[in-house]
Amino acid sequence: MIAMDEFSFIDTIKQSIYKQSTLLKGIGDDAAVFDSYEQEIVISKDMFVENVHFAKHTMKSYHIGYKALAANLSDMAAMGAKPAFYLVAISIPRDWEMTEVHSIFQGMRDLADLFNMDLIGGDTVSGKELVISITVIGYGEKDRIRYRSLAQKGDIVFVTGFLGDSQAGLYILNHPGNYKERSYFINKHQMPFPRVDFALGLESLLRVSLNDISDGIASEANEIAEASNVTLVLEEANIPVHPAFDQFNPKLQYNWKMFGGEDFELMGTVPKKDWDKLLLIAERNNVQVTPIGYVTSKQELGYVLIDNGSNKMERLDKTGYNHLSR
Amino acid sequence: MIAMDEFSFIDTIKQSIYKQSTLLKGIGDDAAVFDSYEQEIVISKDMFVENVHFAKHTMKSYHIGYKALAANLSDMAAMGAKPAFYLVAISIPRDWEMTEVHSIFQGMRDLADLFNMDLIGGDTVSGKELVISITVIGYGEKDRIRYRSLAQKGDIVFVTGFLGDSQAGLYILNHPGNYKERSYFINKHQMPFPRVDFALGLESLLRVSLNDISDGIASEANEIAEASNVTLVLEEANIPVHPAFDQFNPKLQYNWKMFGGEDFELMGTVPKKDWDKLLLIAERNNVQVTPIGYVTSKQELGYVLIDNGSNKMERLDKTGYNHLSR
Known part of the structure; x- marks a missing residue:
C-alpha cells in the first residue's frame, strides 16, 4: 500500500x-x-x-x-x-x-x-x-434465534434459491468460453446476496432451524442434524438448480450443488403445519423456497441420508458420499 | 500447519x-x-x-x-x-x-x-x-465509560507503571549482552499485563478520561487532548521509568518512554479533588500511579506541550517533537 x-x-x-x-x-x-x-x-x-x-x-x-x-x-x-x-x-x-x-x-x-x-x-x-x-x-x-439445534422429527427441510451457482460462476471465470446466463452465474459468485430479509420475515414462526450455505448443503445438513440429534433425509432430485445449470458436466453439477458452498442461501427445517406460512413469507420477499426432504429420528446409517431415486438411501457426509447402501 | x-x-x-x-x-x-x-x-x-x-x-x-x-x-x-x-x-x-x-x-x-x-x-x-x-x-x-473525550481543564494527568519497558525488553532480545534486570524488561515485552482491575476499581470516580499506552504516550496524550479539545501539559522529568532504565543510551531512553508503545499501561486525567482517591485505588491494586502534568484550555501552540525543564514549552506531536519554542 x-x-x-x-x-x-x-x-x-x-x-x-x-x-x-x-x-x-x-x-x-x-x-x-x-x-x-x-x-x-x-x-x-x-x-x-x-x-x-x-x-x-x-x-x-x-x-x-x-x-x-x-x-x-x-x-x-x-x-x-x-x-x-x-x-x-x-x-x-x-x-x-x-x-x-x-x-x-x-x-x-x-x-x-x-x-x-x-x-x-x-x-x-x-x-x-x-x-x-x-x-x-x-x-x-x-425466542426467535434460529439455532441449528432446533430441528425436530416431522419437520420439512427446505432451501432458498438455487444451489451451485457460485461455483458455476467461478468456473466460468476460470474457463473462458461461451456460456448461457454467463453474467448471472458470475454475479452469483462475486456478489451473492445474503438472505437477511427473508430470515427476519420468519419472525411469526415459533420454531425454525437455520444454517446458511457457506460450505455446501452436505456440510450444513450434517451440522443441523448433529446439533439437533436427528436425521435429515434429502431427495436429490428436489435440490433446486438454475435452469441453465445443465450446460455443465454432470459431475461438476453434482459437486457444486452438494458441496459447492458460498451460495449463501439458507437451509433449514420448519414444522409441517407452518409450511404454507413459510411459502407466503418467501413470496413476500421474492425468495424461492424449495422443500428438499424431511426430518426423522436419528438413524443408524447416519445424520444425513440422500435418496437418489434408485431405491437406495446413502449416507451423505460433510464432504462426500459414504457408500453404505441398504 | x-x-x-x-x-x-x-x-x-x-x-x-x-x-x-x-x-x-x-x-x-x-x-x-x-x-x-x-x-x-x-x-x-x-x-x-x-x-x-x-x-x-x-x-x-x-x-x-x-x-x-x-x-x-x-x-x-x-x-x-x-x-x-x-x-x-x-x-x-x-x-x-x-x-x-x-x-x-x-x-x-x-x-x-x-x-x-x-x-x-x-x-x-x-x-x-x-x-x-x-x-x-x-x-x-x-456513566462510567472512560471516553478519551472526558478530560477537562484543571485535571491532573497521570500514568500507571513505568514507560518504555517493552521497548527496552525488545532491545535486549535483539542485542545480546549483560543487562541489569534483564528478565524484568524481557517479561514486560513478552507478557505485559493489562490494567483491567485498576480501571474497574475506578468506578467510584464519576469522571476519568483514559487511554491505554499502545502507541506511546505522545500519541495517547494527543488523542485525549484532541478528543477533549484541551491542551495537556506534560513534565518530562516526571514521566516514570524503571530504576534500571538508565543503563540504556539516553536517546533510546527518551524515544522508548515517549514513543515506545506496547507498555499497555494506562494514561488518563482525573479532577484534582479525586486525586487522593485515585491513589488509594492504585494502592489497593498494587499499581503505581504517577502525576505527570495537568490539563489546561486549548493552547495555540498545540494539543500537547512538554516542559523539559529548560524554561521552554515545546509541542509534542504524536510521533515526535515539533520545535516551536516560546
Missing part, C-alpha cells in the same frame, strides 16, 4: 453519520460502545485470505469487500438476527493501491447501507498478503 | 464449560449469542501480523497469543469495561506446527481465565504468514 498515516486512512473510511440509535460511540476511542435495548446480541467473525478465499483475477476489489461482508451477514440471517454493526481488520500488502483498498471498503459499505449498518471499529496493518477479518454484530429476540 | 480438519481443530480449542452467565450460545452455530443485562456493550478488534507486530525469534508462540489478547484487554481497561468474551480469527502458514498453534491459544486462554472470559467464536484459515485478529467484548456502566 502507498505509505499513508493510519489515522488519515481511518478518517477516510469513517462514517460521518451513524444510523443505529443504540450506538453510543463508534470509531474514535479505544473501543466502540453500544446498547442492546433488552435484545440478545449475536456476533460472528470471519477471515478471508487472498488466493485462498478469493483471487484478484476473478474478483475486483469492490467484490472482495462486498462478499466478505455478505458472508458475515449470511451468518446473521442464519441466526435470525438483524445486523447492526461491523468491525473490519485488514492487512494490506505494499503493492496494493490506495484506490483498491478504498474500493474494498466501498463494497462493504454499499451492502452495509442497505441494512443501516454502522462501521464501528477495526484495525489497519500491513502484511505480505491481503487478509480481511470482519466481525459483525446483530440483534435478535431471545 | 499440519493438515487438519478445521472442525477437529475447533473442538480442541473449544471450552468445555463457559463461565459468563450472559452467554446463550458459544462456539457451534453460525454466530454466538449473549445478553447484556442492561449494561452497555464495549467492543474492539485488533490485527497482528508476523514480522510486523511480533517475530518468532523474540516471542514464543505462547507469548504471541498472550500479548495479542493482552492488547485487546488493555483497550477494555481504557474504556473502563469488564471483559467478558473474545473471538479469534487466525491465518496459519503451512510450516507452523500444530503444537505451536495450540500454544498461541493457550497463551490467550491463560490470560482470559483470569478474567473469566469465554472464547465464543472465530475462524481458522491458512495463509502465507501468521495473522491473528482478536475481537474482545466487555460490559460497562453507561
